[in-house]
Amino acid sequence: MDPRASLLQSRTRRHFLQQSAAGIGSMAFASLLAEDGYAGDPSATRASDPLASRTPHFAPKAKRVIYLHMTGSPPNLDLFDYKDELVKRSDQDCPDQFLAGREFAFTSGTPKLMGSPRKWQRVGQAGMWMSDAIPHFHGIADEMCVVHSMYTDQFNHAPAELMVYTGSPRSGRPSMGSWITYGLGSENENLPGFVVLISSGVQPNGGKNSFGSGFLPSVYQGVQCRSKGDPVLYSSDPPGMSRTMRRATLDALADLNQMQAEQMGHPETLTRISQYELAYRMQTSVPEVMDISAESQKTLDEYGATPGGSSLANNCLLARRLVESGVRFVQLFDWGWDFHGTQAATGLTDGLTNKCATMDKPVAALIRDLKQRGLLEDTLVVWGGEFGRTPFREGRTAKSKILGRDHYPDVFTMWMAGGGIKSGFEYGQSDELGFGVAENPVHVHDLQATILHQLGFDHERLTYRFQGRDFRLTDVHGHVVKELLA
Numbered sequence: 001m002d003p004r005a006s007l008l009q010s011r012t013r014r015h016f017l018q019q020s021a022a023g024i025g026s027m028a029f030a031s032l033l034a035e036d037g038y039a040g041d042p043s044a045t046r047a048s049d050p051l052a053s054r055t056p057h058f059a060p061k062a063k064r065v066i067y068l069h070m071t072g073s074p075p076n077l078d079l080f081d082y083k084d085e086l087v088k089r090s091d092q093d094c095p096d097q098f099l100a101g102r103e104f105a106f107t108s109g110t111p112k113l114m115g116s117p118r119k120w121q122r123v124g125q126a127g128m129w130m131s132d133a134i135p136h137f138h139g140i141a142d143e144m145c146v147v148h149s150m151y152t153d154q155f156n157h158a159p160a161e162l163m164v165y166t167g168s169p170r171s172g173r174p175s176m177g178s179w180i181t182y183g184l185g186s187e188n189e190n191l192p193g194f195v196v197l198i199s200s201g202v203q204p205n206g207g208k209n210s211f212g213s214g215f216l217p218s219v220y221q222g223v224q225c226r227s228k229g230d231p232v233l234y235s236s237d238p239p240g241m242s243r244t245m246r247r248a249t250l251d252a253l254a255d256l257n258q259m260q261a262e263q264m265g266h267p268e269t270l271t272r273i274s275q276y277e278l279a280y281r282m283q284t285s286v287p288e289v290m291d292i293s294a295e296s297q298k299t300l301d302e303y304g305a306t307p308g309g310s311s312l313a314n315n316c317l318l319a320r321r322l323v324e325s326g327v328r329f330v331q332l333f334d335w336g337w338d339f340h341g342t343q344a345a346t347g348l349t350d351g352l353t354n355k356c357a358t359m360d361k362p363v364a365a366l367i368r369d370l371k372q373r374g375l376l377e378d379t380l381v382v383w384g385g386e387f388g389r390t391p392f393r394e395g396r397t398a399k400s401k402i403l404g405r406d407h408y409p410d411v412f413t414m415w416m417a418g419g420g421i422k423s424g425f426e427y428g429q430s431d432e433l434g435f436g437v438a439e440n441p442v443h444v445h446d447l448q449a450t451i452l453h454q455l456g457f458d459h460e461r462l463t464y465r466f467q468g469r470d471f472r473l474t475d476v477h478g479h480v481v482k483e484l485l486a
Contacts, residue, residue, distance in 0.1 A: 050219045051186040051193050056456025061420025061485075062380040063187070064323045065180065065451065066330045068316075068363060069164075071204055072157065072338030073385030075405050076413035077434050078116045078348050079356075081148055082129035085432040086391055087115030094392045098435045104155075104390065104406045106340060111392035113433065117349055117403060126424045133356045136364035142424040143367050143376070145484055146415040149428025149437045152387050152444050155409045157205035157338070160386035164444050165210045167473045174214035174464070175222065176448065177329035179473045180455060182220045183462050188326030191289065192223040195327050197315040202335035205386070211331055215466045222331055225290060225318075226310070289325050292317050302365045313362035320369050323379055334359065337385060341397040341404020348403040367417055380419025380454050382447075388412025391434040411437050414447070419454050422486045445478030453480045 077083060094111045104111075118131035124141025137144070154160035159169035166173035174182070181193035196211045204210040211222030292300070292314060293307035300306070304313040312334045319330045336355055341347045363383065370376040389405035389412075397404045411430045417423065428440035449459040452473065459478055463470040 050217060051181065051189070053185045053187055054183065056184060057458050057461055058456050060454065060456030061378070062418070062454040063378045064328050064330075065177075065380045065382065065419070065455070066319045066323060066332070066366070067176070068332045068381070068383045069161075069204070069334070070337040070359070070383070070385045071161070071200075071202070071333050071335040073160075073387050073389065073407070073412070074337045075339050075348060075352065075389040076148075076411075077389060077391060077405070078118050078339075078352060079131050079134055080129065080146055080413045080415070081430055081434060082120045082131070083115065083391070083430075083432065083434050086113060086434055089113050089433070090115035095433075098433075104395075104408075107390070107392070107395035107406050109395070111390070111395060112398065113391060114393045114403065114405070118352075124424055126426065128424075128426055133352050134360040136360040140364045140367045140417070143371065143417045144415045145417065145421045145423060145425045145427070146413060147427050147442055147447075147481075147484070148411075148413050148430055149440050150384070150388075150412045150414050150442050150444070150447070151437055152409045152412075155387060155407045157386060157407075158207070160407075160409065161204060161206040161210055164384075164386050164447075165206065166214065167445065167448060167475050167477075171206070171209040171212075172214055173471070174216045174220070174473070175209070175211050176451070176473060177211055177222050177331055178213040178216050178220040179462060180329045180452070182216050182464070183457055184328055184455065186326060186328050191286065191322070191325055191327050193328040194220065194222045194331070195322055195329070196222040196224045196331045196333070197226075197318055198224065198333045198335075199310065199312040199315050200335040201310075204333045204335075210333070215471070216464060222329075225286065289321050290318060292321070299369070302369070303362045304365075305362070311362075312358055316362035316366040317369075320366055320373075320375070323370075323375060324373070339389060339404055340394045340406065341400070341402040347397075348405070351402075370418065376418035378419060380421065380451065381417045382414070382451065383416070384414030385412070410435065416484070420486050421454065421484055425484070427481070427484055440483070442481055443477070445474045446481050448474050449478035450481045450484060454485070 077086070090113055092113050094113055099110070116131065118133055120129055120131050121138075122128065123130050123138040126141070128141050128144070128146060130138055130141065152160055152163055154163050154169050162171060162173075163169045165175045165177075177194040177196075184193075186193035194211070198204070211224070213219075213221035291307075292305055295305075295317065299317070303317045305311070305317045306314065312332070315332050315334075319332060322330050339348060339352060341351070367376065367381065370379055370381070388408040388410070390408045392405075394404040394406045411434065428442060429438045430436065431438045452459040452462060459472060459474045459480070463472045465471075
């Protein structure tokens with residue numbers, strides 16, 4: 001038997017590629033890099049240090065984002081969007097033209113119009129309408145840019161939430177925080193670039209997909225931290241393992257992963273090394289930044305925060321500490337805003353009052369705190385839900401004293417502050433009954449494009465090649481709403 005034949009039979013495709021670096025091997029490796037988004041990257045450090053700080057496409061107005069998501073979607077018609085005509089026509093049958101050919105989540109038959117039961121007043125220099133449910137927001141109105149003409153394509157919670165954060169109603173796409181940390185990296189090598197804080201004890205409607213990395217390298221997914229107990233689950237050394245032993249273990253793993261990277265040529269292996277090292281550094285850096293007991297009693301009182309507790313107030317204070325420490329994207333999810341008027345929330349009177357009492361004080365304190373520390377100028381704060389609420393009563397509570405509203409995608413309100421966005425400004429309008437956008441529509445893709453623009457990105461150019469095509473957060477949609485820019 002020809003010994004060369006035996007040698008050829010023992011060769012694998014891996015051997016062939018390794019020994020053909022000047023030909024097919026180099027082309028195959030380049031293809032792998034391109035598929036994983038590394039080809040043509042101006043930063044040579046992305047593979048070896050994926051969270052290294054990077055320069056965006058153009059000079060940014062914002063360096064970081066705090067996104068406050070009210071999971072379940074707050075009732076815009078009872079907080080920001082006062083409708084005098086709707087109040088006048090409250091309890092009348094909903095006009096047929098608004099119902100024809102449409103279905104709603106929990107409404108059947110002909111629903112009754114419902115004006116807001118809240119008390120309203122104009123606040124701030126611009127005279128914005130705000131209800132009595134959010135008294136602390138009245139004091140920050142001159143910092144807010146309120147968009148009354150948001151709309152989306154989705155009317156169920158999980159798809160609508162995924163639409164806001166990933167640009168798609170289906171799971172599997174990278175979230176906004178992942179895109180931003182992929183594009184910008186982190187300003188602190190000892191902390192994650194993307195941190196998630198959850199209050200009210202319930203995960204987002206979209207689950208971890210709402211802050212996942214999708215097909216981006218896993219180092220860009222959101223790291224969920226807790227304000228009570230260990231800040232990051234499973235980050236502590238197991239019993240019997242000393243810090244020295246942990247360091248030796250990671251060094252051995254790094255050597256093995258480096259060998260694999262040289263043999264396989266896959267950049268995700270280098271990402272894994274970076275993740276292990278970040279986790280090691282986080283063991284000391286994260287507990288320090290998550291310890292709000294270091295704050296003054298005055299600051300704790302302004303937020304309504306309690307050291308050792310778990311609340312939106314604590315998370316708002318932690319958000320300030322995190323961005324102050326160089327975290328690029330901080331995502332807060334607060335559950336309990338699904339105001340149908342059923343057991344999920346006790347209605348638009350006492351129920352909304354009680355829920356807002358846990359939210360508007362700490363959020364207002366966050367805005368004031370960021371401004372006082374000189375951080376608001378280059379920190380973009382975004383507040384909102386995944387869709388709006390109907391201008392009529394939800395069917396299940398139609399005959400009760402509890403007032404609730406159904407899901408509604410056609411028009412809703414969000415607001416932003418800081419980060420180069422206009423302050424004390426209102427944009428867009430809903431119609432006189434709150435059924436649709438009357439002027440200046442803003443789709444969630446437009447919001448995404450505008451956020452990326454403030455961070456220095458052309459949303460059409462921040463892409464990642466996956467399965468043969470270039471993906472982006474806004475996919476093939478979206479435009480920057482320039483009227484919102486300062």
